[in-house]
Amino acid sequence: SVKAVARAGAGVNNIPVADYTRRGIVVFNTPGANANAVKELVASALFMASRDIFGGMSYVQGLTHITDASEMSKLLEKEKKQFAGCEVAGKRLGVVGLGAIGALVANMAVELGMEVLGYDPAISVEAAWRLSRRVQKVENLQSLLAQSDFITLHVPAIQATQHMINSETLRCAKPSAILLNFAREEVVDMDAVIAALDGKRLAKYVTDFPVPELLGRQDVLLMPHIGASTEEAEENCAVMAADQLMDYLENGNIRNSVNFPSARMDRNGGHRLTFCNENVPGVLGHVLSLLADRGINVIDMMNQSRADIAYNIIDVAAEPGEELLAAVRAVEGVVRVQAL
Structure with a gap:
């Protein structure tokens, strides 16, 4: 059902x-x-990773033994240097994945005064139009890692991205680089990240996907999956x-x-028949023959496919009865039929 x-x-x-x-x-x-919610969290992560904001705030909250404001002011002036960091303006950000979130992050970083590199071998035309012209496209992940001060991940968790950040790719990164993962836990090989941190081949790791192995580390910032x-x-x-x-x-x-597959067709009057089928030759032709045999005229139609599945929208002049729907269902390769 x-x-x-x-x-x-x-x-x-x-x-x-x-x-x-x-x-x-x-x-x-x-x-x-x-996308905007994740983009804003990435912005905060950039600031927290480049300046020890959290450490400084925790330090101040721990000064409960001080009751004199003047004494506190003098102490903070003396100790604040331990929380000094760097500005993100002028630094180079590498954005891996330039979809809805990645494009927003890249454009935001441009406005922050960062030099932005982008890598996405599967970028869509729509995403490319959204991207600032000041974002520099690179041809491969290794090149992006080698050039970036900050690296932020925004790719889906699919087979092609499984552990795309691993011991081999991390060898290309600067030892001073900061890696941000707001994509999925699976795109990062955690053992490789820990080894890179331990070996001082990666400066810091910031993620929205905490795991027990990362708890208590000073070179890791963990968030409780709050991106959205x-x-x-x-x-x-x-x-x-x-x-x-x-x-x-x-x-x-x-x-x-x-x-x-994506499929959209405006209503053209009459009635609508949709069906999906195995993406093999002859199925659509067979269904059209069934319509013709019953004297049902086709007003408009669309056929789209994606991998092993094909999807069809057909507007017809007469209402498709149950007998026709049963005949379409019986066509070899048809998976599902709907009359709308």
């Missing part, structure tokens, strides 16, 4: 996507709905997920699916 699943967020690693695809269930996510934890982001994700589900269930349109 399940027709579609929507994830109010970007990650779908807790959804059986492959199984749902075989069953013709569309899986949606909401890329970009929480703002009222605005949660509302944006929920609204976007609901809108996409509604458009699919009412019109058959697909936006931001992780397993089906």
Whole structure:
């Protein structure tokens, strides 16, 4: 009975996507709905990593034994040098992944006066248009790591990105580099990061995905997975997920699916038939023959494919009856059929 699943967020690693695809269930996510929230947290992480803000605040909070303001002022003037850091302006930021979040982070860093390098072999045309012209594109990850003072990760957790930051790639990074991971835990080989920190081949690691091995380290800043934890982001994700589900269930349109192709067609009057099938030759032709045999005229249609699945939207002049729907379901390769 399940027709579609929507994830109010970007990650779908807790959804059986492959199984749902075989069953013709569309899986949606909401890329970009929480992008501004993550961007702002990355900004705060840049500042906290470059200047010991947290250490300084903790130090002041610990001065509970001092009751005289003058004494406190003198002590702070003496001790504040231990919390000195550097400014991010003029430093080089390497952004790995230039999607909805990565592009916002890159553009923000440009406005902060940073020199920004970007790496994304799969950047979309839409994302490229959003990117500031002052962001310099590099051809490979190793080049970005070698040049960057700060490295921030914004890639999805897929097979191609599993442990993309590992012992081999970290050898390219500057010993003074600071690595930020606000993408997914899986994109970083934690053993390699710890070894790089221990060997002074990486200065600091900042992440929104804490693990026990990192607790208590002075060269690590840990956050409790709060990248999207703002009222605005949660509302944006929920609204976007609901809108996409509604458009699919009412019109058959697909936006931001992780397993089906994008497909959108304006209503052209009449009735709408949608079906998905194995991406093999002849299925669409067979279905069109079924319509022709019953004297049903096609007003408009769309066919899109993605990997092993194809999706079709067909507007027809007559209402598709149950007999026709059963005939379409019986076509070899057809997975799911809907009349809307």
